[in-house]
Ligand SMILES: Nc1ncnc2c1ncn2[C@@H]1O[C@H](COP(=O)(O)OP(=O)(O)O)[C@@H](O)[C@H]1O
């Protein structure tokens with residue numbers, strides 16, 4: 001059975017080779033896949049909520065969260081992409097870029113160079129820009145930012161009043177335009193969106 005994938009605007013299409021890596025062979029519809037992924041992601045969220053993010057902020061933690069979010073769904077859970085995507089840096093540079101980002105975030109946290117919300121939202125944007133994984137980068141980077149802000153003593157982000165962002169619609173459009181503003185150096189719309 002060949003899966004037919006549908007994508008929300010701004011979603012990264014799954015490469016045909018990557019699609020071969022679907023673990024539950026009984027899944028044949030996008031709806032079933034979404035529900036399955038959500039169950040898996042809950043386990044990742046429960047795990048990251050128990051971690052001390054600030055002390056353990058490294059590449060291992062980033063990959064482990066992605067692994068725990070998708071390890072029952074995709075064989076490539078927790079592994080960096082090895083192909084180009086329409087968004088994201090050149091894949092051979094993922095590890096270096098990620099470690100730069102993690103060092104910068106650690107510095108910002110240590111020296112309180114900006115408010116914690118700004119540190120976490122900036123981190124979210126930079127993490128999705130690197131686009132380290134074949135898929136799931138948006139959901140992973142939102143969970144990471146949530147974990148970061150809560151470890152810094154803040155409230156979990158609402159990301160557009162907790163409206164669904166994975167399906168097409170106004171909330172996702174607002175999220176994507178806030179990200180594009182951040183691409184152009186304006187972080188305010190994304191910071192507002194995260195606290196709507
Ligand atoms: N212009 C952009 N700038 C930064 N990030 C973007 C942009 N467009 C899309 N994204 C991010 O990429 C994500 C889509 O990548 P993807 O790997 O498919 O994640 P997911 O499967 O969790 O939706 C979006 O949810 C968003 O977080």
Ligand SMILES: [Mg+2]
Pocket residue numbers: 011012135136137
């Ligand atoms: Mg996707």
